[in-house]
Amino acid sequence: MKFSGMRIRKRSKISKGEAVIVRLIAIVLALIVSGFIIVAITKLNPLQVYAGIIDGAIGTSRRVWVTIRDIIILLVVSVGLVPAFKMKFWNIGAEGQMLMGGLAASALMIYVGNSIPNGLLLLLIVIASCVAGMLWGIIPAFFKAKYNTNETLFTLMMNYVAMQFTTFCIVFWEKPKGSNTVGIINAASGAGWFPPFLGQKYGLNLLFGILVTVILALYLKHTKHGYELSVVGESPDTARYAGINVKRVIVRTVALSGAICGFAGSLIVSGGSHTISTSLTGGRGFTAIIVAWLAHFNSFIMAAVSALLVFMEKGAVQIASQFGLNHNVSSIITGIILFFLIGSEFFNNYEVVFDNSEAEEK
Amino acid sequence: MDSNNVIELRGITKRFGAVTANEDVDLTVKEHEILSILGENGSGKTTLMNILSGIYRPDEGEIIVKGTPVTIHSPKDALALNIGMVHQHYTLVNVFTAAENIVLGLEGKQVLDMPQILKTIRNITDSYGFELDLNQKIYDMSVSQKQTVEIVKALYRGADVLILDEPTAVLTPQETQKLFTVLRNMKEAGKSIIIITHKLNEVLTISDRVAVLRKGKNAGTLATKESTVQLLAENMVGEKVSLDIKRDEPTNQKLKLKVDDLNYITPDGHKMLDHVSFEANSGEMLGVAGISGSGMKELLEAIAGIQTVESGVVHYYKDDDNEYTLTGMDPSQIRKLGVALSFVPEDRLGMGLVGSMGMTDNVMLRSYQKGKTPFVDRDSPKERSEKLIELLEISTPGTETPVRRLSGGNVQKVLVGREISSRPEVLLVAYPVRGLDIHSSYNIYNLLNEQKKRGVAVICVIEDLDVLLELCDRIIVMNNGRITGERDAKETTKDEIGMLMTSSGEMQSSTGKGL
Numbered sequence: 001m002k003f004s005g006m007r008i009r010k011r012s013k014i015s016k017g018e019a020v021i022v023r024l025i026a027i028v029l030a031l032i033v034s035g036f037i038i039v040a041i042t043k044l045n046p047l048q049v050y051a052g053i054i055d056g057a058i059g060t061s062r063r064v065w066v067t068i069r070d071i072i073i074l075l076v077v078s079v080g081l082v083p084a085f086k087m088k089f090w091n092i093g094a095e096g097q098m099l100m101g102g103l104a105a106s107a108l109m110i111y112v113g114n115s116i117p118n119g120l121l122l123l124l125i126v127i128a129s130c131v132a133g134m135l136w137g138i139i140p141a142f143f144k145a146k147y148n149t150n151e152t153l154f155t156l157m158m159n160y161v162a163m164q165f166t167t168f169c170i171v172f173w174e175k176p177k178g179s180n181t182v183g184i185i186n187a188a189s190g191a192g193w194f195p196p197f198l199g200q201k202y203g204l205n206l207l208f209g210i211l212v213t214v215i216l217a218l219y220l221k222h223t224k225h226g227y228e229l230s231v232v233g234e235s236p237d238t239a240r241y242a243g244i245n246v247k248r249v250i251v252r253t254v255a256l257s258g259a260i261c262g263f264a265g266s267l268i269v270s271g272g273s274h275t276i277s278t279s280l281t282g283g284r285g286f287t288a289i290i291v292a293w294l295a296h297f298n299s300f301i302m303a304a305v306s307a308l309l310v311f312m313e314k315g316a317v318q319i320a321s322q323f324g325l326n327h328n329v330s331s332i333i334t335g336i337i338l339f340f341l342i343g344s345e346f347f348n349n350y351e352v353v354f355d356n357s358e359a360e361e362k
Numbered sequence: 363m364d365s366n367n368v369i370e371l372r373g374i375t376k377r378f379g380a381v382t383a384n385e386d387v388d389l390t391v392k393e394h395e396i397l398s399i400l401g402e403n404g405s406g407k408t409t410l411m412n413i414l415s416g417i418y419r420p421d422e423g424e425i426i427v428k429g430t431p432v433t434i435h436s437p438k439d440a441l442a443l444n445i446g447m448v449h450q451h452y453t454l455v456n457v458f459t460a461a462e463n464i465v466l467g468l469e470g471k472q473v474l475d476m477p478q479i480l481k482t483i484r485n486i487t488d489s490y491g492f493e494l495d496l497n498q499k500i501y502d503m504s505v506s507q508k509q510t511v512e513i514v515k516a517l518y519r520g521a522d523v524l525i526l527d528e529p530t531a532v533l534t535p536q537e538t539q540k541l542f543t544v545l546r547n548m549k550e551a552g553k554s555i556i557i558i559t560h561k562l563n564e565v566l567t568i569s570d571r572v573a574v575l576r577k578g579k580n581a582g583t584l585a586t587k588e589s590t591v592q593l594l595a596e597n598m599v600g601e602k603v604s605l606d607i608k609r610d611e612p613t614n615q616k617l618k619l620k621v622d623d624l625n626y627i628t629p630d631g632h633k634m635l636d637h638v639s640f641e642a643n644s645g646e647m648l649g650v651a652g653i654s655g656s657g658m659k660e661l662l663e664a665i666a667g668i669q670t671v672e673s674g675v676v677h678y679y680k681d682d683d684n685e686y687t688l689t690g691m692d693p694s695q696i697r698k699l700g701v702a703l704s705f706v707p708e709d710r711l712g713m714g715l716v717g718s719m720g721m722t723d724n725v726m727l728r729s730y731q732k733g734k735t736p737f738v739d740r741d742s743p744k745e746r747s748e749k750l751i752e753l754l755e756i757s758t759p760g761t762e763t764p765v766r767r768l769s770g771g772n773v774q775k776v777l778v779g780r781e782i783s784s785r786p787e788v789l790l791v792a793y794p795v796r797g798l799d800i801h802s803s804y805n806i807y808n809l810l811n812e813q814k815k816r817g818v819a820v821i822c823v824i825e826d827l828d829v830l831l832e833l834c835d836r837i838i839v840m841n842n843g844r845i846t847g848e849r850d851a852k853e854t855t856k857d858e859i860g861m862l863m864t865s866s867g868e869m870q871s872s873t874g875k876g877l
Contacts, residue, residue, distance in 0.1 A: 007419070010379040223736050230719070231727065237713040241668055242727045243694025 011351050019348050026344035030337040056318020057311045067314050069202040072209030073267050074306040077288035079216050080260030082297045083253045087233040093155025094261045094285030096162035097136045101129035101265025106276040109185045109192035121192050125266050133262015134255045141254035145247035163278050184274050194271040205271045217299045229253045366393045368554050374423035383409040385578045396555045398565040401575035402799035407558045411525045415447035416440035446521025448512040450528050454500045461496040464515045486517050490547045506537040525556045535860035542568050562591045607807050607832045615643040618819035624674030634660040636843040642819045649834030650823045657843035658823040662790045667693045714777045717766035721747040725780050750779040771802030791822040827856045
């Protein structure tokens with residue numbers, strides 16, 4: 001058959017059910033391909049490796065909660081990116097915004113942690129982390145609105161500024177001296193740590209995560225602000241024509257985006273690690289971009305994608321120790337799954353047809 | 363069977379997803395003829411020609427060139443078969459000269475033998491009567507000159523069958539005449555010319571045969587000699603159509619809008635508005651004519667508050683006898699003052715509507731700020747959308763279907779409907795029927811007429827001079843940002859308006875015949 005006989009054609013329409021099936025097939029195919037790769041490289045039984053991953057992520061009640069905690073962090077950052085992305089403001093500065101939020105939380109814990117009531121401290125931490133992240137978002141947004149600077153570069157550079165600033169603070173906060181790390185903050189008093197909620201250490205994280213996600217979904221869908229930012233994103237000219245103050249909407253929306261990412265920073269510091277370092281974010285600010293896009297900004301799907309990614313990451317630690325594998329194996333598997341998932345979008349939009357007519361002619 | 367059939371298309375079908383652009387279309391093109399392909403927007407004219415010129419490949423059907431079945435994979439294949447196409451959007455390199463553009467991309471020696479090339483090109487231009495300075499840079503050229511370059515380019519590459527997609531859309535009546543002369547010369551020399559168009563008068567003037575497409579299917583091929591405007595329109599639409607625009611005498615005229623000496627220079631130094639002054643009255647339809655890019659868009663935008671101007675004032679006389687100065691206000695301020703100014707922008711989806719949103723969300727674009735809560739109220743816009751659907755016969759699957767998926771006519775109805783539903787006193791419309799089928803166009807004309815009757819001062823920019831002359835009471839003409847003349851629509855002629863569209867203004871043209 002001639003190669004030119006194969007063509008790609010736009011699909012007329014695909015039902016939701018079919019789309020889900022295509023994605024499920026993609027995941028199954030991804031796992032099969034991963035299986036082959038595992039066998040080829042390690043000679044291990046891929047099923048055992050998969051079992052190891054599952055065990056690592058949800059094998060014990062503690063592991064389940066740690067996985068949930070990390071899912072929530074990734075979800076909150078992803079949710080935070082959505083308003084900016086919907087406005088077509090490519091905020092890739094979530095890393096920096098999270099770091100600034102975490103930094104604000106740490107500063108409060110260190111300087112006033114043991115001198116004010118814990119409830120007030122937690123409230124201040126939440127507010128301060130939001131404000132810090134907001135500030136980190138407003139700076140590039142202001143320049144974008146005023147001088148039409150490129151937000152992609154600007155927000156990216158802000159990440160490095162945040163990182164340097166963190167290094168600078170760690171010089172003052174390091175404990176023990178000379179270790180270049182801050183260690184567990186308020187290890188004895190636990191001041192500024194999220195208290196257990198409903199008997200669960202990470203219960204509060206879960207509650208905050210759900211609240212932020214739901215409130216933001218409502219904000220986008222049912223408020224005037226949400227409407228304005230979609231109009232600005234789709235067509236700034238139409239927005240101007242409708243009398244929307246485009247500059248104000250840009251600054252306001254990115255401020256919100258930054259604030260949520262900053263809040264995610266406090267979820268890590270106060271709700272998880274209780275320490276601060278330049279690697280606080282663990283690249284989540286970038287992973288969240290994938291999550292938001294893969295889910296087409298749908299909150300439910302964002303939760304599902306966050307869960308998948310964190311699940312694989314947690315599983316990785318387990319198989320690394322259980323089979324003596326490098327934990328990058330899990331990154332490979334995650335990569336393969338993402339590749340297939342993103343690739344499957346193509347088949348949701350297009351179909352491949354074969355031209356038989358030509359073959360008959362010749 | 364016909365030996366002089368250069369091209370035969372048989373049973374061409376082309377689908378894009380659920381949309382069938384062409385279905386079982388047959389077409390023949392002969393030597394020595396000018397063939398018009400007539401059809402409304404979305405009837406598949408351009409798609410069919412894109413298939414012939416190698417841009418698309420048909421899903422079914424065959425293409426026979428000079429008796430041999432062929433497969434055309436690319437525009438290069440098409441040119442090898444001597445088929446060339448000039449698209450609506452030109453593909454010229456701005457900083458190159460005409461000649462450089464014409465030879466661009468052709469295989470040959472590393473070093474161009476320019477004198478020889480110029481000679482060959484000149485042969486072509488002379489034999490068909492093109493007026494073209496081969497050493498002129500593209501950025502110095504008018505739209506019609508650029509079009510000439512595109513046509514010569516196709517001929518230089520050996521095109522014997524030349525396809526022109528809406529060639530007169532951007533030309534003045536005078537330029538159109540020139541183009542037609544050249545096309546006739548080419549026909550005499552044995553070339554076949556295919557013109558894609560939806561202008562009925564042109565079809566009758568220039569072509570030998572007309573192939574009509576309707577909803578992607580053949581709707582008959584007629585010899586021009588035997589057809590009339592009415593007959594063609596009926597073939598095109600598939601039912602009887604009335605082509606009369608009724609024009610009532612303006613009643614109860616009162617000064618509504620006084621534009622006084624507006625000036626605007628673009629950031630890159632073009633004078634888009636140059637001492638523009640005019641008046642508009644209630645109950646009157648004021649037409650603005652001009653070649654696209656002559657400042658009409660900027661003028662309407664300046665009045666609507668979207669475009670800030672360098673100097674000049676727009677006075678508005680509201681029904682309550684108060685006078686307002688619109689200059690310096692932004693669109694929402696204008697609205698808040700109770701000054702009803704409706705604006706149908708030129709670029710419907712780029713500026714008037716949000717393509718990815720449904721009718722409800724688009725209808726509330728002008729009114730979403732109502733109410734004190736931070737939440738938007740979607741119920742009343744939804745009701746209004748449903749009313750508009752009924753009133754204007756908008757065909758859409760529902761109020762939540764993204765307007766991008768609607769046909770051009772329906773998109774326009776959404777836009778005009780929204781603007782009219784705010785009950786304006788001044789209605790500004792730019793290109794209200796661009797891309798619309800005949801039926802929808804006449805619907806829109808009626809809508810505008812109703813507004814005029816209600817006492818609205820209607821100001822409209824319309825490309826089709828025939829329509830402009832029939833619809834409007836008064837016409838102002840713009841060129842290069844200046845108003846070059848004002849005429850009573852009932853007394854002026856198309857030629858006179860056409861002259862004004864290219865003249866440099868009343869003053870100069872009366873003394874030195876400006877052109």
